[in-house]
Amino acid sequence: MSQAEHVPSISSEPAGTIKAIDKHSVHQICSGQVVLSLATAVKELVENSIDAGATNIDVKLKECGAEQVDVSDNGKGVEEANFEGLTLKHHTSKLKDFSDLIHVETFGFRGEALSSLCALSDLSVVTCHESSQVGTKLVFDNKGHLVQQSPHPRQQGTTVSLQQLFHTLPVRHKEFQRNIKKEYSKMIHVLQSYCIIATGVRITCSNQNGQGKRSTVLSTSGSQNMRDNIGAIFGPKQLQSLLSFQQVPPTENIIEEYGLKDADLPKELFTITGFVSRGDHSVGRSTTDRQFFFINNRPCDPLKVTKLVNEVYHMYNRHQYPFVALNIAVASECVDVNVTPDKRQIFLQEEKLLLAILKTSLIHMYELGVNKINTASASELCQVLQSDENMQKHGEDREPVIQSPKSSLNLAGLKAAFSCHHSSSSGNKSNTAKTANTVPTQKTLQSFFKGSVKFSTCNPGVKSPLKQTIELVQCSPVGKGKSVLDGFRYGKASCSDTDNKKDSPISHCSGPELSSYEPVINTPSVKNETFEEILDSSHIVPEGLELQTMPSTSRVDDTMSPNRRTVSLQFSLQELVGKMRRLQDQQKQKADEKLHCRRFxxxxxxxxxxxxxxxxxxxxxxxxxxxxxxxxxxxxxxxxxxxxxxxxxxxxxxxxxxxxxxxxxxxxxxxxxxxxxxxxxxxxxxxxxxxxxxxxxxxxxxxxxxxxxxxxxxxxxxxxxxxxxxxxxxxxxxxxxxxxxxxxxxxxxxxxxxxxxxxxxxxxxxxxxxxxxxxxxxxxxxxxxxxxxxxxxxxxxxxxxxxxxxxxxxxx
Missing domain, CATH: 3.30.1540.20 (MutL, C-terminal domain, dimerisation subdomain)
Incomplete structure (x- = not known):
């Protein structure tokens, strides 16, 4: 196909009148926006099953979902009066008008999912209502119209079958088939979130490749406990590393950090439950693949909450990410779930208050349970206490290192500080000792651990003493003849770069920088061109252009005698070889001219x-x-x-x-x-x-x-x-x-x-x-x-x- 065929032709006709798009086209256009992936398709069907009161949901896939997707449940089933409207656009039993949206408690409410799936795949339903004696099989066309209805044996509940998902959209179908493994793994991750939050519901998922054996991918036991569901999906090893979330009110520092006013804060607006990983190094994850957030039991992607949880966790375990399963309960009138078609983005009132509660609670949990000084780090503690006793002998009044449980020593900050101190003090003992004797107004390490001295860190907006400790260790430069702790003794911390330049055989070598460079291109003179060179230049004037430029003095009916000239052309193989060489030289010259610009x-x-x-x-x-x-x-x-x-x-x-x-x-x-x-x-x-x-x-x-x-x-x-x-x-x-x-x-x-x-x-x-x-x-x-x-x-x-x-x- 030529390139010109891909370019839409520019029409000289006047713009057409504005008309309504036909309903079938609107249906196809909008359906592609509602169901974007395999994960969305399975999510919508599982949500329908949970909304129908099912306690047993079975998801069956063929070829990872590329061929067929079946979702079966034991819910209420569909009444015969609702068969026609089951797959019609914006037909739902979950709300009647817009005001119901404020208090909606079901997963679905738009009436778009089954209609969109009809437009994107071959959809059939087998259902048996609780009042019926026998089930019914329903087959729908791509417009959502019921085309076949027949009796079918089935227990109470509903089975929805999708075949050849996205086959009505050729480009998306091709991409879907090509990336089926990634689509499959995303679907599993989404399904895991429903397995965790849907307590009392047994969810299983299995896949069959070719004619092979069907293998189970996910399976929960229908427990009433979120912890049991996590264990069923991720195994007992994951359970051993989890902490139960303990909610505490935000501290004054964090309230001030988020620009809130204590007097105006609503009380008990948010209730947060769930589990997070411990802060120990070996129990985290290398990625964020096991992080699940829910608002009023609805799986969602709150970006600010996710970012905050990972930032706080990195204060205690810098190189890993936590397992997270948190459910945030809030009054329904403070939430807007009708933001995106997949309902994963949610708007919240008082979001800053939620972040403040989360940050305070997580820091409180990790301070209590993770970073206490244990016997393994007794040597560091002894050194701190010995240095404190030596300073007390000089007559200086000092407070004890540990006053109350609130001022417990932070292991992460202490280890980082002392590891840097020991590495730098080995060659500079005399210098450090000299400094200690010459400065009378030193501050001890108690101020560092208590956070009573305000240092100038890289991030002045951070009010948390723990974050100050960690950032001070990172930002203080190890200058020549200084230890990391010198900055703490003087109550200063500098973030400026020191002049410690590493000697290297390769040191800042680069060609001269040219601010502006214009390559000179030698163009051949037009005057010296011969007739042969003109023929060789391949510049053929379009036929239409010749007709336009010729003077049109004669009329069409007049007879015309064309003036023809005979030109003898001499052909020589040697001249042809010479021209080829000249052409190669020109191409080489152009390539050389391109090299005149700086590529590196x-x-x-x-x-x-x-x-x-x-x-x-x-x-x-x-x-x-x-x-x-x-x-x-x-x-x-x-x-x-x-x-x-x-x-x-x-x-x-x-x-x-x-x-x-x-x-x-x-x-x-x-x-x-x-x-x-x-x-x-x-x-x-x-x-x-x-x-x-x-x-x-x-x-x-x-x-x-x-x-x-x-x-x-x-x-x-x-x-x-x-x-x-x-x-x-x-x-x-x-x-x-x-x-x-x-x-x-x-x-x-x-x-x-x-x-x-x-x-x-x-x-x-x-x-x-x-x-x-x-x-x-x-x-x-x-x-x-x-x-x-x-x-x-x-x-x-x-x-x-x-x-x-x-x-x-x-x-x-």
Whole structure:
């Protein structure tokens, strides 16, 4: 198809009159906005089942939902009088007018879901009302009209079947089929939220691929307790790491932080219940994949609440994310759920008050339960107390370190402060001692732990003493001859950068910066063109244009005698070859002119690593490494290369290390160590399915499993062999990490982070070291290897392998 066919033609006709779009077109346009994904389709059907009072909901998928989706329940069923209006647009039994929306307690209320699903798929319903003796099968067309009705055996309840979802929208259907695994995982995450909050409802989900066995993905027991539902979905291991949410009123500092006035705050507006992870390092998650928020039992995505919970958690566990399941109960007149078609975005009155309550409650929970000083950190506590006793001997009045439970020592801040203090004080003991003797007005560590001294931190708006502590440790620079605690002693904290510059063989090397550069293009003179060159230039004047430019003095009926000229054209193969060469020279000249603009602008600086990598990815292809010319070796650690007029510097150790690392990643098969007794993994049903689908990748990583297809969900897989390699041992934590990585990119070979660390360590030891003299052939080999690996721009430890130095054309 030509390019012109894709461009809509510009009509010279006057604009048409405004008319109403026909109802069928409106139906199709709007349906695509209501149901956006597989997750939305399943969500709407499950919500209908819960609204119908079902206690048992079964979701069955074929080919992860690409072929068919069935949702069955044991709810009230549909009365015969409602068969016709069941799938019509804006027909619902859940509200009568707009005023009912304020007090709506059902999940659905718009009357759009089944109508939209009719427009997007082939929909049929089998239902049996509680007053009926036999069920009825209903078949609907894409407009939502009932086209077939027949008796069908069924217990009380309803089953809705969707076949070929999105087949009426060809582009979306193609994308849906291509990304079915991602759509499936999103659907599972949405379904998990209903499994958690729907107490007293047993929800199961299963999937069947091809003619294989149907495998259960999710299953709850219908418990009346949210905690039991969490255990049924994520296993007992997740339950062990959870704290029950304890709501406390907001403190004065946090009320002031959010700009609230204590006197005007409504009392008992919000009631928050649920569970969050403990702040210990090993119990968090590597992503936010297990965070569920509900407002009045309705799953939603409150962005500000999510951000706040993660920020507070990072004050205690910086490198992980919490498991969260929180239900916020609030008066229905303070909530607007009618914001988006999927009802996931919700507007709240007094949202700042909710955030203040959440922040105070979470900090209170973690201060009480997580970061108390325990016996493992007794040495730090002893050092604090000893330093305090020494200061008291000099006659200074001091308050005790621990006055009340409210002023308990914070372990995270204390550890961070002391680890920095010990690392910097080893070489500066005399200097620190000298400073201590010469300054009479020192403040002790009590002020640091109590938060009584207000430091100038990077974020002056933060009033929480805990956050002050952490940010002070991060922001205070370790100056030459100073420890981190010096800033606390003087009551100051500076966020300015110190002048500690790291010595490096590569130090801010870049070509001269040109603020404005205009390339000069030599255009050939028109006067010297010959007739042959004009013919060769391929500028053909359109026929219509010739007719317009010719003087039209004669009429159409007059006979015309065309004036024809005979021109003899000389053909010579040598001239043709010469013209081809000239054309190639012109193209080369144009390519050279393009090079006059600066393609590489990033400086050799840690702050510009990302922009430098993006430039290299854009300008350097894998084939170009073979074409690079070796200039020489610099400082016995760096290779200088030339590509056309660009000069590059390559770190010989980092380059060789990355090549060795990727070779180890691709070709190493870890050997397994058999276990005496098979070990239960207690994986969730979703995780079990990911493991079973990618079993070969686990075997390449050295894991062997005993699989029992007939066993209960979460007990189908047992570990029988673990990978070991010299001093490295691996375990269930590495299996969970692999499962998480494979859920995002199924079928792609990947390694756990600890395996990558082991490979990185081995690759580092076997690579060419800095200080090793290399021959030209050895340097060429290292450069060519860069074109054979996937990511040649960084070594496994993050150091850059290659940077642009200068462009010779610009310099000259």
């Amino acid at each position: 602008r990033a400086k050799i600086s840690p702050g510009e690593n990302q922009s430098a990598e993006e430039e290299l990815k854009k300008e350097i292809s894998k084939d170009m490494f073979k074409e690079m010319e070796i200039i020489g070796q610099f400082n016995l650690g760096f290779i200088i290369t030339k590509l056309t007029s660009d000069i590059f510097i390559i770190d010989q150790h980092a380059t060789d290390e990355k090549y060795n690392f990727e070779m180890l990643q691709q070709h190493t098969v870890l050997q397994g160590q058999k276990l005496i007794v098979p070990q239960k993994l207690h994986l969730t049903a979703v995780s079990e399915n990911v493991l079973l689908e990618n079993i070969e990748i686990f075997r390449k990583n050295g894991f062997e499993f005993l699989i029992d297809e007939d066993a209960q969900v979460m007990e189908r897989v047992k570990l029988v062999s673990l990978p070991t390699s010299k001093n490295w041992t691996f375990g269930p934590a590495d299996i969970e990490e692999l499962i998480f990585m494979l859920s995002d990119s199924p079928g792609v070979m990947c390694r756990p982070s600890r395996v990558r660390q082991m490979f990185a360590s081995r690759a580092c030891r076997k690579s060419v070291m800095i200080g090793t003299a290399l021959s030209v052939s050895e340097m060429k080999k290292l450069v060519v290897h860069m074109g054979e690996i996937e990511h040649p721009w960084n070594c496994p430890h993050g150091r850059p392998t290659m940077r642009h130095l200068a462009n010779l054309d610009i310099i000259s």
